[in-house]
Amino acid sequence: MNEFELKFQVPAEHAAAVEQALKRGEVSRQHLRARYFDTPAGDLETAGIALRLRREGRGWVQTVKGPGRGGFDRLEHNAAIGTGGAEPQPDLARHDGHPLRAMLDDALGRSAARLQPVFETDIHRLTREIAVAGSTIELALDRGEIRANAAAYPVMELELELKEGSASAVFELARSWRQAHGLWLDPVTKADLGRRLAHRIEQPPAVIADQVRESGRQLQAAVLESGLRQVLWNARELVAGQGGDEHVHQLRVGLRRLRSALRELDVAGLAEDQLAQIDSALRALFSVLGEHRDQSTLLPAILRELADAGHPVQAWAPALPDLATAIREPGVQDAFLGLAELAQALREGEGERPKTLRAQARERLRRLHRKTLKSGQDFDELPVEERHRVRKRLKRLRYLAELVRSLFAGSAVDAYVQSLKELQDALGRYQDATAGRALFERRAASDPAAWFGAGWLAAREAALAAECARACRRTARKAKPFWD
Incomplete structure (x- = not known):
């Protein structure tokens, strides 16, 4: 049974x-x-x-x-x-x-x-x-x-x-x-x-994303189940007090994968207001996790860099957000239940035909690829908000490619995802500088000496933005679409 x-x-x-x-x-x-x-x-x-x-x-x-x-x-x-x-x-x-x-x-x-x-x-x-x-x-x-x-x-x-x-x-x-x-x-x-x-x-190891192997009508169910497994297991360890920085990281990755799936795969079974409530709860949790990551991992790394560069700054340890409370928040738990129920309903239903899913994925991949690499080539000239959108689009592009891998030639998908790595790493370094500068600017309200760190990171932001533009141009030349 x-x-x-x-x-x-x-x-x-x-x-x-x-x-x-x-x-x-x-x-x-x-x-x-x-x-x-x-x-x-x-x-x-x-x-x-x-x-x-x-x-x-x-x-x-x-x-x-x-x-x-x-x-x-x-x-x-x-x-x-x-x-x-x-x-x-x-x-x-x-x-x-x-x-x-x-x-x-x-x-x-x-x-x-x-x-x-x-x-x-x-x-x-x-x-x-x-x-x-x-x-x-x-x-x-x-x-x-x-x-x-x-x-x-x-x-x-x-x-x-x-x-x-x-x-x-x-x-x-x-x-x-x-x-x-x-x-x-x-x-x-x-x-x-x-x-x-x-x-x-x-301390159990963090649960990483597993590869979705389902290629038939149950693909959407398998995608949600994969994302939920990564999210729920890592969230559980953080609430139980047995998690660490890697659990925070993998929980953030899992949330991104789930939100990408809901946005890009046209998952049926949720009304628009339900989907909006779930996305809002996941986004709020992601924000708290990001704040925790910036303060527990990014800030110490920047302070070490400043010291190594001969510009030591008085260290400080801001209070970390309570992750257990954030995960147990009613809206978040209801979102988890809603997604689990949706995955179960999809598993029990007939599901979409693979041909239909491939067509949907092909259209979304083509659009994300075009918009990301077109605007990203002028990254250093873009307004801050548009830079943020480029970074988010690239993440959705990568996660969507991984989630629908079973619908296409796996080796071609892997090569494509690997070709995005240089740009993804460059955008990650830029985002770290941006988030770090914000930390130092907030600190400067009570410690004016922190303005030095904020200025140092602002200069780094400009250099990294130019590097992002160059990385995007190189990626546009070498990334070979696998969906055509």
Whole structure:
């Protein structure tokens, strides 16, 4: 069977209210203790598969979960083992006849006999079923711990699982509970967290953009799912206090990719006002992330450059914006849910014909290519606002090329994207000088000595603007359109 589920973290200050809200209907309680298994080489983890044995009441259930159709959809198979006796051991034969058995065999090969416990969970679960729009949804409030290597990770989360009906009902219910209790969407599973403990990973690596391989009618769904994965995973680590500068960077990249997709791919399924609300929320979050990046990464780099050039400036450390609060902001969380719902609807629908998608992409790529490289060749003569538009168009051009790569010859797309790199780097250096100058000008209001840094960066801006124009002329000569 396929499992469709949304998981939310429950802030500690809202836990009691969530429990009371659940108890307004008929609830059941369970104490669930589970062990998760893998080989010493982590073959199941590599394949995206989780295998567990869980004590449920007096009996045991062996469960395997694996990749589903995309997004929040997963394949799942449960095999009841029975009651009494010693704790059972994993037996892949319990999943015979299910597609996951073949996935297990592919992942493990001859290593099935080497399965061993990796981590365990100890969860107290409170569940209730709710009917919404003809669908049945199970809400499960989980409290407890994930344990490995004498360490523990606390669990306080609310899961909404579709038991029968439409995924749209899950999103409808999720929005109301999120709004009432300040919940935030978390894509990281208990299995993911347990593996981190087992591997003693304190700060997980940032999630980078993955290549969209879907070339059929489901391309738009795959594009949104790819962008959401990059956004939600990096956002999650920042809210949980386990992220760093690279998570900020990759979250910004993911937001750009999502906004580019919504703007350039004519994604159907959202009314104009909904699309405007989502874009506004993503843009606001992007702005906060940019402020954080400028103050935590760019400013120290500029101060070092000034010192190396023999012009030391009194360092200062401005207060950084609260990223966790910005990510948990209701409008941002609703935007994430709206995009996840749209991706799921596209996944379940027929989708656009590849020929139609190619035609749309070709027209947008041609327009962005022409406008960017035409105006960019006079970059140093453009007004500041037009320079900003050139930079944004180039980013959309690059992201759109990457997102629709599967519709064209991949090697030609890769060569084209690589040909944009010189111009993109030049524009990035220009933008850093512009953002840095703004930081020093604000500082100068309380420290006049900062005017030196502002002037130094203003002079750099002029030189870098001229370099951007030259880089654009070179790019116009070497960038070979792949869509014609």
